[in-house]
Amino acid sequence: xxxxxxxxxxxxxxxxxxxxxxxxxxxxxxxxxxxxxxxxxxxxxxxxxxxxxxxxxxxxxxxxxxxxxxxxxxxxxxxxxxxxxxxxxxxxxxxxxxxxxxxxxxxxxxxxxxxxxxxxxxxxxxxxxxxxxxxxxxxxxxxxxxxxxxxxxxxxxxxxx
Numbered sequence: 471x472x473x474x475x476x477x478x479x480x481x482x483x484x485x486x487x488x489x490x491x492x493x494x495x496x497x498x499x500x501x502x503x504x505x506x507x508x509x510x511x512x513x514x515x516x517x518x519x520x521x522x523x524x525x526x527x528x529x530x531x532x533x534x535x536x537x538x539x540x541x542x543x544x545x546x547x548x549x550x551x552x553x554x555x556x557x558x559x560x561x562x563x564x565x566x567x568x569x570x571x572x573x574x575x576x577x578x579x580x581x582x583x584x585x586x587x588x589x590x591x592x593x594x595x596x597x598x599x600x601x602x603x604x605x606x607x608x609x610x611x612x613x614x615x616x617x618x619x620x621x622x623x624x625x626x627x628x629x630x631x
Contacts, residue, residue, distance in 0.1 A: 504526075538590045540594075544585045
């Protein structure tokens with residue numbers, strides 16, 4: 471085997487494998503009132519993550535920041551995004567992107583909503599899995615939520631005002 475063949479073999483063995491996630495394989499996580507399904511983890515893709523998020527009216531995270539980029543594509547409902555003291559209502563078909571380090575929040579509007587979200591690296595899937603396991607959605611312990619979030623690189627910020 472030539473040196474170039476060895477490099478090719480080594481490179482290809484490190485690439486993630488193709489995969490398909492069928493509806494019956496999806497298990498929603500329950501994260502503080504929201505149903506969040508990990509469609510593609512960073513372990514599967516080798517980098518980015520994809521989630522399906524379904525939330526009832528009024529649900530959504532407090533202002534927060536984390537060291538990964540995050541994008542949201544609204545499928546159903548109106549979702550209000552908050553950034554830099556501004557609000558923007560995103561309707562179905564809208565894409566919203568936040569670079570890493572941006573303080574942001576969102577709330578599902580009247581009747582709730584659904585969106586796909588994507589992150590730039592493996593991290594959020596571990597956070598959401600631990601929140602599902604450790605923080606009961608019917609009576610969330612805010613201190614526990616903050617502790618878990620910090621452990622995964624997410625910082626909760628006080629709402630403005």
